[in-house]
Amino acid sequence: MTERLYASDPSLLEFDAAVVGRREHEGRPAVILDRTAFYAESGGQPWDTGTLGDARVVAVLEDGADVLHVLDRPLAEERVHGVVDAARRRDHVQQHHGQHLLSRAFVETARAETIAFHLGGEVTTIDLDRPVTVDQARAAERRANEIVWEARPVRVSTLSAAEARAQGLRPPEGALADVRIVEAEGFDRQPCGGTHPRTTAEVGVVVVTALERYKVGTRVSFVCGHRALAATARRQEVLDGLVATLSAPLDDLVAAARKAKDDLVEGERKSRALLDRALEGEARRLLDEARGASPAPATGPPAVIVAAYDGWAPNDLRVLATRLVALAPCVALLGSRSDKAHLVFAQSEGLPHDVPALLRAALEPLGGKGGGRGNMAQGGGDRLDRLDEALARSADAVRARA
Numbered sequence: 001m002t003e004r005l006y007a008s009d010p011s012l013l014e015f016d017a018a019v020v021g022r023r024e025h026e027g028r029p030a031v032i033l034d035r036t037a038f039y040a041e042s043g044g045q046p047w048d049t050g051t052l053g054d055a056r057v058v059a060v061l062e063d064g065a066d067v068l069h070v071l072d073r074p075l076a077e078e079r080v081h082g083v084v085d086a087a088r089r090r091d092h093v094q095q096h097h098g099q100h101l102l103s104r105a106f107v108e109t110a111r112a113e114t115i116a117f118h119l120g121g122e123v124t125t126i127d128l129d130r131p132v133t134v135d136q137a138r139a140a141e142r143r144a145n146e147i148v149w150e151a152r153p154v155r156v157s158t159l160s161a162a163e164a165r166a167q168g169l170r171p172p173e174g175a176l177a178d179v180r181i182v183e184a185e186g187f188d189r190q191p192c193g194g195t196h197p198r199t200t201a202e203v204g205v206v207v208v209t210a211l212e213r214y215k216v217g218t219r220v221s222f223v224c225g226h227r228a229l230a231a232t233a234r235r236q237e238v239l240d241g242l243v244a245t246l247s248a249p250l251d252d253l254v255a256a257a258r259k260a261k262d263d264l265v266e267g268e269r270k271s272r273a274l275l276d277r278a279l280e281g282e283a284r285r286l287l288d289e290a291r292g293a294s295p296a297p298a299t300g301p302p303a304v305i306v307a308a309y310d311g312w313a314p315n316d317l318r319v320l321a322t323r324l325v326a327l328a329p330c331v332a333l334l335g336s337r338s339d340k341a342h343l344v345f346a347q348s349e350g351l352p353h354d355v356p357a358l359l360r361a362a363l364e365p366l367g368g369k370g371g372g373r374g375n376m377a378q379g380g381g382d383r384l385d386r387l388d389e390a391l392a393r394s395a396d397a398v399r400a401r402a
C-alpha cells in the first residue's frame with residue numbers, strides 16, 4: 001500500500017521513496033513506490049505530473065491500495081527522488097478548492113446541490129440539481145469570494161463512515177472505512193480525497209464564466225486563481241480588439257455592435273433591392289438586344305438569349321434567367337466565370353426544349369455536373385476556358401430545333 005504524502009501535507013512537492021513494484025501500463029513503464037507526493041486521478045481532480053529521477057511522470061493512477069506512476073522511460077534505480085510539477089498542482093488546488101466553496105455557496109444562495117464536478121484543462125464545471133438564475137449565480141460567486149478573502153483555515157480530519165453519515169456528510173456510496181473530511185472553517189465540510197490549500201485565500205478568486213441548462217438543472221463553468229487572471233487577460237484582448245474595430249469606448253460597445261449589425265441588415269436589404277432592379281434592367285437589355293437582331297420578333301421564333309458574366313454568383317444567374325423567361329417567350333442560356341464555370345439554362349412556359357438534357361450536354365466539356373427539372377436547370381464545372389464554347393454550342397442546338 002502506497003503512503004500518500006499529499007493527504008497529510010498537500011504543500012509537499014519533493015520527496016524520496018523506494019521503488020517497490022514495476023509494471024507496464026499501456027506500453028509504458030510504470031512504478032509503485034512505498035510513499036508518494038503525486039496525486040492520482042480521482043474524484044474529478046486530474047493527476048499530478050513531474051519527475052522521478054530522470055524519468056517524467058506522465059500519468060498517476062489508483063491501482064487498488066497502490067499508486068501507479070506511469071513514466072516516459074524505464075527507471076533503473078531502487079531509490080528515487082520525486083518532484084511534483086508545482087504549477088500544475090497549484091492550478092488543481094485552486095480549481096478544486098474553489099469548487100468546494102462555489103458548490104457550498106450555491107447551496108446557500110439557491111439551495112442547489114452539486115451532482116457532478118469536472119476539472120478540465122481550461123474550464124471547470126459543476127452540474128447543479130436545479131436551474132439557477134444569473135442573479136443567483138452572481139450571489140453564489142460573491143459569497144464564495146468573501147470566503148476566499150477571509151483566508152479561512154482549511155483543515156483535514158478523519159471520521160468513520162458511520163460518524164460522517166451521522167453528521168449529515170455524504171461519504172461515497174457503500175464506504176465502510178474511514179472517511180477523509182476537508183473543512184473550510186465555518187463554511188463547508190466535505191468528504192474529499194483531493195489536494196487542498198492551507199487557507200481559502202490560496203484560491204485567489206472564483207469567477208463564474210457561463211451558465212447553461214443541463215438535464216434538469218444548470219451546468220456552471222468557472223475559473224479560479226491564475227486561470228481567472230488568464231481568462232481576464234484573454235477577454236480584455238478581445239474587448240480591446242472590438243473597441244478598436246467599432247471605434248467605441250468600452251461602455252458603448254454593446255450599443256455600437258447592435259448598431260453595426262442593424263446597419264448591416266439594412267445595407268443588405270438595400271443592396272438586394274438595387275441588385276433586383278439591376279437584374280430587371282439587364283433582362284430587358286438582353287431581350288431588346290435579341291429583338292434588334294431579329295427583324296420580325298412578333299412572328300419569328302422565340303429569342304435565344306446567350307450571356308456570360310465574370311464573377312456572378314449562381315443565384316444571380318438564376319434570378320436573371322427567371323426574369324428573362326417571364327418577360328417574353330425565350331430560351332436563356334446564361335454562364336458565369338467565378339470560382340467555377342456556372343451555367344443556368346431556362347425556357348419560357350410552353351417552349352419545347354428538354355432544358356436539363358441541354359444543360360447536361362453543355363456541362364460535359366466543362367467537366368462538371370448539375371441538374372434541374374422542367375424549364376430550369378443549373379450546374380457548374382472546372383473548365384472556365386470552355387464556357388463560351390459550351391454556351392455557343394447550346395445556342396446552336398436550340399436554334400437547330402426551333
Ligand SMILES: [Zn+2]
Pocket residue numbers: 096100182190192193194195
Ligand atoms: Zn475536494
